[in-house]
Amino acid sequence: MSRDCSRWYGWSLTENYTDRAVIPTQGDRPTVGFGSTIHEDGTPVKMGDTTTPVRALIKAHAHITKDEAAFRASLPGVLLHQGEYDLYLDWVYQYGMGAWRTSTMRRELLAGNYKPACDGLLDYRKLTSPRQEGPGWVISKRDAQGKPTRWEFDCSTPGNRVCRGVWTRQLERNKKCMELQQ
Template sequence: MSARRALQRGVALARVSVAALSLSAAGIVGLAVREGYRGEAYHATPHEAAAGVSTLGFGSTRHPDGQPVRPAERTTPERALLSLLADADARQQALRECLGPAAVLYPREWDVLVRWSYNVGVAGACASTLAQHLRAGQHDAAAAQLLRWDRQAGCRQPGLAAVRRADWLDWTGQHAQAAACLQARGRPDMGAACTLPGEVPGQWLVELRARPCAGAASGRAKGARTDAGAAR
């Protein structure tokens, strides 16, 4: 299999420069599913409400022509998908520029990074410790940083922590467990389903619930969005 065909299929023989990466077809579908569809504009967070930012369709705040979404505006799934693709292209270009061409990733890692930027914002992603690790070629350390972004209003949320664990699993190529983890979110078996390699099954959830607000100053950027339905 050629390197070009491997990239097109979302398979990488080796990490490649972010300048050559684009969101895979699976990444686009996953992003749409994760964001969820809303046919009428809404405020995704109190921060966005205060800033007058409206969200529409699959998490878009702007239309393909660059115009901002207006309050009470409506859309269709077809138009929303076009907005999602345009928004994803803009985010990817911003991420490529802030990481620099020396940063290298697998396509699956790029998919997770782009998806994560919808939660923390491009500016937050580019200024993050995770991005610093990627620029330095420290991929395992970057993956570990994903797990820190599980807070809402300063406290860790079990559902959002599960999402981040699914992100880590996708980042490391464990897609079947990532899907199982997301499916278990909010269910009694979430602790076991989202347990990472080397952990005691379910122990992460026990510890989170015991001290949800410990270290409240870290793990979340000001105004960062949370995934729909994640805070439980």
């Protein structure tokens, strides 16, 4: 399992670059550059933060390099096609190593179940937020007094305008992953 520079820079082109911090999806954390949620010093990105294309590439490269080492270590003895490796690492960049360690994909890959691992990509279709109410949003967590503290939205809901891109990206990853199983 390895990743060469041309693949990495190709990946960076699939991410949307922003020179100013934005909230990419309703209820998400602010990101800047190529989706970075934290700065080099470990502080979280805040609205109003800015970057340049060069700084953003340096930051994304450092992040993905760190994640890549942890990703490889999380799959001892697992053999992946380069395409599988790339799409799962892209997933890790989006959702983080914490989510990867507890994911269905990792569990299935460790068990040698490659197709179910691909299907595990489709489990990640919900958006959560601490302050959302409205059509399609359902309460997912309450405090000790029963007051709602977290809502979620299923991004696979047909025609939704809340997070359609989240679901589209997962469908694309799943399709590519399944094609590699043939």
